[in-house]
Structure formats: C-alpha cells, structure tokens
Amino acid sequence: MSKRKYRVRAECPACACGDISFLGPEKLREKFIGxxxxxxxxxxxxxxxxxxxxxEVPNES
Structure with a gap:
C-alpha cells in the first residue's frame, strides 16, 4: 500500500456544498479517469x- 494520500476539493455550483475527500492513489485511480x-x-x-x-497531502511524520 502506498503512503501517499491525495486531497480532493470541490464546490458544487448548484448547491454550494463543499466536498473534501482523502484518497490513496490506488483508490483514486480506481474511481477517477483522466x-x-x-x-x-x-x-x-x-x-x-x-x-x-x-x-497531494504531505506526510505528517
């Protein structure tokens, strides 16, 4: 398992909700294309x- 993590940030223009998700690189490649x-x-x-x-989320070591 990779130690790198990614933060996904988005704000919906329709309802102005904010979405912040933390994903590992394997899960990221599995869910998103492009x-x-x-x-x-x-x-x-x-x-x-x-x-x-x-x-990319910096390591807190």
Missing part, C-alpha cells in the same frame, strides 16, 4: 457533476 490534477466529481447533496481539484 488527468489527476482536475477530475469530475458528483455532488453528494444534489447529484450534479462538476470539476474538482486534487492535491
């Missing part, structure tokens, strides 16, 4: 599809 810098996310509140940004 460039890793900008990915499509489905809003958990209203179901609208929009763009999210991804950034």
């Amino acid at each position: 460039k890793e810098e900008e990915i499509d996310i489905v809003c958990p509140m209203c179901g609208e599809k929009h763009k999210g940004k991804i950034e």
Whole structure:
C-alpha cells in the first residue's frame, strides 16, 4: 500500500456544498479517469457533476 494520500476539493455550483475527500492513489485511480490534477466529481447533496481539484497531502511524520 502506498503512503501517499491525495486531497480532493470541490464546490458544487448548484448547491454550494463543499466536498473534501482523502484518497490513496490506488483508490483514486480506481474511481477517477483522466488527468489527476482536475477530475469530475458528483455532488453528494444534489447529484450534479462538476470539476474538482486534487492535491497531494504531505506526510505528517
């Protein structure tokens, strides 16, 4: 298992909810296809599809 983690941030333009998810690289590749810098996310509140940004979470060692 990889020690790198990624943070996915997105704000839905329809309902203005914020979604922040922490994913490992394996789970990230499994769920999303395309460039890793900008990915499509489905809003958990209203179901609208929009763009999210991804950034690597620094290790807290």
